[in-house]
Amino acid sequence: MGNAGVERLLVANRGEIARRIFRTARRLGIECVAVYSDADDRAAHVSEADYAVRIGPARALDSYLNIDAILKAAKASGADAVHPGYGFLSENSSFARACATSKLNFIGPPVEAIEKMGSKAAARQLMSDGGVPVIPGYHGEDQTDERLFAEAKSIGFPVLIKPVMGGGGKGMYIVYDENDLGEALKASRGVASSAFGDSRVLLEKYIAQSRHVEVQIFGDKHGNHVHLWERDCSVQRRHQKIIEEAPAPDLGDSLRSKFGRAAVAAAKQVKYENAGTVEFILDVSDGKRDFYFLEMNTRLQVEHPVTEEITGQDLVEWQLRVARGERLPITEQSQIPCRGHAIEARIYAESPEEGFLPQAGTVNRFRFPGDPAHVRVDSGIREGDSVGVFYDPMVAKVIATGDSRAEAMTRLRNALRGSQVLGIKTNCSFVSKILSEDEFVAGTHDTSILEKNMEKLLKSSDQESKPPGALLAAALTRRLVLLEHYKQINGHNAAFKSNPGFALFDAPRTLVRIDGKEVVVEETSEQVFDVREGDDVIGSVVLHSCRSVGSDEFELDVSVKGVRLKWHTVQAGSEIGVYSFEKAGQVFTGDPEEEEEQEHDHEDGTESSIKAPLPGLIKAVMVQVGDLVQKDDVLVNLEAMKMAHSLKSPHAGVVKHLHTAEGEIVTFGKALVSVQK
Structure with a gap:
């Protein structure tokens, strides 16, 4: 791509990250092109762009994941560059290659770097060759059960099974005993094959007590590589980050320097360009402080704002300048500042008290208190917008800063506690409680913090009476x-x-x-x-x-x-x-309020209606009228916000009515199936 210009930028993404990229692009005098699905025709990122192009139906596979549709949008709008944002196609080497073939400047790393880091096995080997500490494990080509069993015994239980091409925690299984290894391998391979098209797995030593520490790296076309300090992302639920902060607490200067040097070594090993993140596992069990390479994310991260806040740098601007062929804005590691502290909370449209069930609806109120100089809100929605069922339920990131960690934490907690959100439920209250947990306040927490405290957090949230x-x-x-x-x-x-x-x-x-x-x-x-x-x-x-x-x-x-x-x-x-x-x-x-339809579950032959717990797409109806069903038999499969929900019969009986069909988009509370005892 050489020194290709960036004059008109298409962002192949939606929502918050599209709006975030537009802000910097517009400041630099770059025209902005939005793409949108039918579900997003009135979205904020569409209205804020200079140009907007429809790329398909609501389903991501038919729109935001449709490479051909995005390339056609770039051609139609006259864009000369494409920023993938995060998620969707951001780490798809085929997309990066297609952009290069179409003479579009891809705002990201070279195709080769994406491919090398896309395979966990190849990445582990490459990092090991470059002197980056790698967690003990097996990532060989011999995938027979015999070899994997032998390697697991050699590593020592517990072991972690991961799909070689995986991501987002999919297909990951912790195995504590050899007797459970066979079933776990079968399950992991199944997920890997269906989700990633590759059934290969790797084994790693499972570190029971660990922290997730990642380092922001940057490289340019002139061979310069630096890091912009580290972030701690240890507060996670099902391998999805909830709270991120920079710098990581309780590291110390010596360990912090080691993290930085290892991350830069990783970047140099793959001749990295543009923004990336090197993720590490920090073993804190039994007083240990050893860390190991986990993976490299070849894109801008969701949590990049906390790095921007402590360094005073605009990472999207760095990306655009590097893509233009310029040198890094700061090439000397010692000159990159690290001031104060920043903490980010991911706000999801979900109900923690109802098993973190995703929510959908019209957002009638969406405000967070706090001085804008210290509380930053990056969001893809505005008041009056609708949160739909087709995409990730994250609706905002709230970032608080302070001269100290305690100051940043207090500001974030106050912003979440004082949040004014009407129309949808969110995890604001739940996250604010995490910020008050003793371990988190002390900065000594690890990745098990939610697992250990979930019952207490949900109980306090559920039983918290309105005064x-x-x-x-x-x-x-x-x-x-x-x-x-x-x-x-x-x-x-x-x-x-x-x-x-x-x-x-x-x-x-x-x-x-x-x-x-x-x-x-x-x-x-x-x-x-x-x-x-x-x-x-x-x-x-x-x-x-x-x-x-x-x-x-x-x-x-x-x-x-x-x-x-x-x-x-x-x-x-x-x-x-x-x-x-x-x-x-x-x-x-309050008013207006409709009386809820009362469901009766008696031995008198009355019907019970199974209703949609949230708006979504009916993926499958598993029964027909007249079928005999048992308690907990799956009646309907509902898909909403990238999650599958199996709706089960509340009791044994006969299917009397079907109120829906496969492919229908249903609203919250709609009756789907009626079962008579």
């Missing part, structure tokens, strides 16, 4: 919204005064529904309101002042049980958010 004050705020807010609408209908346009006389609007009592309960908000005396459920008074509120600050949004100054409180409340759709110093933000379901 009475917040319930009062939700009920009062619903009343205020109704009165505001009443005024508008009757031609009253005056804003609420500091001492609103609600009696003027002839609504001393207001019946509302909050979290499925009918409650009455009643003005018992001037500016004093009781909230009743039946004959019981849930609580009383003295309203000192009320200020309307937006559509169905209020700032309230109240007293509850003699304590003066400030409430910021908002109603969006059927949800009411209450934000105050009393506790982290609380979300209530």
Whole structure:
């Protein structure tokens, strides 16, 4: 590609990373081209680009993973360069080669580097040859059971089985005993064959107590290689990172230097160009501090913002300059700064309390508090956008910085606790609890932190009751919204005064529904309101002042049980958010609310409907009307947000009705199959 220019850049990706790349490209005077599927025709990255080209239907395989469609989009838009972002085609050597063939400047490493690092076995051998420490294991071509059993015994249990061409934790199995090795090999090979088209596996010594430390590297076409310090990504669920930070805590200068030197050695070994990440496993069992090469990611990482924050460098700008044939902006390792601390939380549309079930819906509210100088939010969505079912459920990255780790941690925790998100559930509260775990606060945690604390984290999240004050705020807010609408209908346009006389609007009592309960908000005396459920008074509120600050949004100054409180409340759709110093933000379901259809599971022959737990695509219907089924038989396979969900029968019985068919896109709560006892 030589010194090819980058004048019009197509980003072969979507959402947050596309918007992130556009920001830098636009600052450098580069025109931006977006690509989009049918599911993304109204997405933020599409509206922010200079040009946008449709590349296919919603399914990623037919759009964002369609190399031919993306190349045609580049030609149609006149793009001269392609940035793959992360995920999708970012580490696909065939895509990089196709871009080169089409005379498009691929913003990434050479094809050869992608291919070498794409095979875990080849990467291990290459790193070992270059003097980079590699974890004990076997990555040979002899894939017979006899050889693998012998190698596992030689390594010593427990061992970790990995697909040679794998990624994202797919097909990985930990084997603690020789008797379980055969079944685990069979399972890993099956996943490897179906997911990666290659059934080969490798074996590694499993390090039970470890940390995940990775180093950001960069290389240019002139032979310069540097690292931009390291990141700790040890907080993971099912091998997916949740919290990342830079620099890594509790390393010390000596070990930090060793990590950096090993990463640069790895980059030089493959003659690396552009941005990459060398991932290591740090063995911390029994006081050890040994580290080993894990893999090299030949792309920009999701967590690159924490590196940008501590170095003051724009990594996308570095990528674009290297792709133009320029030298690295900083070629001397000693000149690369490392100031303060940065921590990033990945925010997912999911419900931790419901088994981390992905969520979908319209985002009516999406705000995170904090000084923009210290709290950065990278997101692919805006208020009013929809979160669909076809792609990864990550909706934002919240990055907090500080002069110290403690300062950054406090800012991130406050941003998550004060997050205002309505329309979808997120993991904000769950992640904020991780940030308060003693191990994490001390910086001594390892990759087992969630496994060890999951029950406690979910229990505290699930059993955390909404405080009475917040319930009062939700009920009062619903009343205020109704009165505001009443005024508008009757031609009253005056804003609420500091001492609103609600009696003027002839609504001393207001019946509302909050979290499925009918409650009455009643003005018992001037500016004093009781909230009743039946004959019981849930609580009383003295309203000192009320200020309307937006559509169905209020700032309230109240007293509850003699304590003066400030409430910021908002109603969006059927949800009411209450934000105050009393506790982290609380979300209530309010009017309008439909009664949930009651399902009966009795011995009286009534039907039970199996409903969609989230919007998604029906991949398969496993039964027909009249079939006899047993309890826990799979009835329907639903695909949503890159995850498969098997929906099972709640009891034995007969299939009476089918309400869906293969290929249908269903909404949340839709009845799919009815089973009669």
